[in-house]
Amino acid sequence: MPPENLFDESADDTRSAIMEATYHALVEHGYAGLSIQRIADEFDKSKSLLYHHYDGKDELLVDFLEFVLGDLHQQAMVPRDAPADEQLRSFFGGTDPAEPERSDEFVGVFVELRAQAVQCDDYQRLITRTDEYIREYLAAIIEDGIEEGSFREVDPDRTATFLVSVLDAVLLRRTTTDDPELAWDVLAELDDYLETRLYRDD
Amino acid sequence: MPPENLFDESADDTRSAIMEATYHALVEHGYAGLSIQRIADEFDKSKSLLYHHYDGKDELLVDFLEFVLGDLHQQAMVPRDAPADEQLRSFFGGTDPAEPERSDEFVGVFVELRAQAVQCDDYQRLITRTDEYIREYLAAIIEDGIEEGSFREVDPDRTATFLVSVLDAVLLRRTTTDDPELAWDVLAELDDYLETRLYRDD
Numbered sequence: 001m002p003p004e005n006l007f008d009e010s011a012d013d014t015r016s017a018i019m020e021a022t023y024h025a026l027v028e029h030g031y032a033g034l035s036i037q038r039i040a041d042e043f044d045k046s047k048s049l050l051y052h053h054y055d056g057k058d059e060l061l062v063d064f065l066e067f068v069l070g071d072l073h074q075q076a077m078v079p080r081d082a083p084a085d086e087q088l089r090s091f092f093g094g095t096d097p098a099e100p101e102r103s104d105e106f107v108g109v110f111v112e113l114r115a116q117a118v119q120c121d122d123y124q125r126l127i128t129r130t131d132e133y134i135r136e137y138l139a140a141i142i143e144d145g146i147e148e149g150s151f152r153e154v155d156p157d158r159t160a161t162f163l164v165s166v167l168d169a170v171l172l173r174r175t176t177t178d179d180p181e182l183a184w185d186v187l188a189e190l191d192d193y194l195e196t197r198l199y200r201d202d
Numbered sequence: 203m204p205p206e207n208l209f210d211e212s213a214d215d216t217r218s219a220i221m222e223a224t225y226h227a228l229v230e231h232g233y234a235g236l237s238i239q240r241i242a243d244e245f246d247k248s249k250s251l252l253y254h255h256y257d258g259k260d261e262l263l264v265d266f267l268e269f270v271l272g273d274l275h276q277q278a279m280v281p282r283d284a285p286a287d288e289q290l291r292s293f294f295g296g297t298d299p300a301e302p303e304r305s306d307e308f309v310g311v312f313v314e315l316r317a318q319a320v321q322c323d324d325y326q327r328l329i330t331r332t333d334e335y336i337r338e339y340l341a342a343i344i345e346d347g348i349e350e351g352s353f354r355e356v357d358p359d360r361t362a363t364f365l366v367s368v369l370d371a372v373l374l375r376r377t378t379t380d381d382p383e384l385a386w387d388v389l390a391e392l393d394d395y396l397e398t399r400l401y402r403d404d
Contacts, residue, residue, distance in 0.1 A: 124379065189360055
């Protein structure tokens with residue numbers, strides 16, 4: 001199931017409706033099995049409308065990645081008005097594997113699209129931009145924490161890069177192995193890392 | 203470029219020759235662009251020989267993944283006769299991004315295949331087995347270190363799972379973003395994590 005509200009406007013917005021059809025086709029057939037016809041099968045308007053908006057599958061999928069990443073930006077961001085350690089905890093709370101069935105389908109689509117960045121520069125550009133965006137967001141929280149005196153004086157950028165990377169690994173583990181619950185272990189160890197390296201004792 | 207010796211026996215071994223042709227076709231066209239014809243184009247024997255050994259592309263690729271993972275097992279393993287901290291350092295030394303051009307082509311192929319595990323149970327089974335293998339290997343090193351007295355009394359399994367996950371993230375970052383050198387930051391932070399959480403001071 002995709003995150004709530006992702007396709008909310010689909011009723012009256014053609015792009016959202018195309019994005020929703022693409023999402024369902026990706027879940028059903030995977031990236032490698034995707035075709036315009038299979039997207040059209042999930043789409044309640046005409047196939048020619050797809051070609052009216054996009055030159056082909058590749059252009060449509062780059063737009064889909066852009067759409068999904070735009071939503072991830074929003075999902076990942078928590079209000080900046082709480083103490084820094086609470087902000088960090090709610091950020092990683094969002095990756096709580098307690099409801100894997102609900103979110104892993106969506107994460108799986110994202111993992112498959114991300115792997116396309118190995119071959120495709122357009123994907124790589126979008127993945128890099130999103131990575132940068134989340135790293136900057138986390139670095140800002142870490143800077144706040146240092147200023148507040150609740151965090152140790154770490155390198156905010158390097159720590160943020162590490163945190164995003166561990167998050168990437170959690171998503172990859174949850175969707176590509178038979179032991180997705182080991183993602184819990186990774187998050188628990190990350191928490192201990194934060195306690196030891198980042199949070200001040202008092 | 204693939205790791206040295208990966209296709210050494212290709213001269214007189216049909217399976218290795220098919221694996222080498224598959225590797226080059228994957229680097230050239232990516233997973234999504236792969237076909238038996240494109241593998242045959244890289245193969246100096248007849249296309250019918252491919253069909254003699256494999257029912258089709260999917261069966262061939264599962265065997266390719268098995269071949270690559272078997273090699274990764276060997277590559278990743280360092281001799282177990284050194285002190286535990288040296289063993290751990292040489293394990294992660296193997297992911298040194300100093301020569302990215304040489305190894306990233308190979309890592310990219312692996313990242314693309316891993317993402318197929320989102321959709322395909324055969325891939326998921328192989329990825330899980332490799333993950334398990336490397337986690338057990340690292341947990342054994344950590345147990346040695348605790349016994350030697352050079353490591354703190356951490357949970358070996360949980361720590362090993364965390365380490366493998368950070369390694370996954372490094373490989374993903376190197377091949378799917380425009381900032382592969384940030385992988386250095388992740389490894390540097392991992393080193394500080396090990397100093398703080400695992401290695402004893404003295």
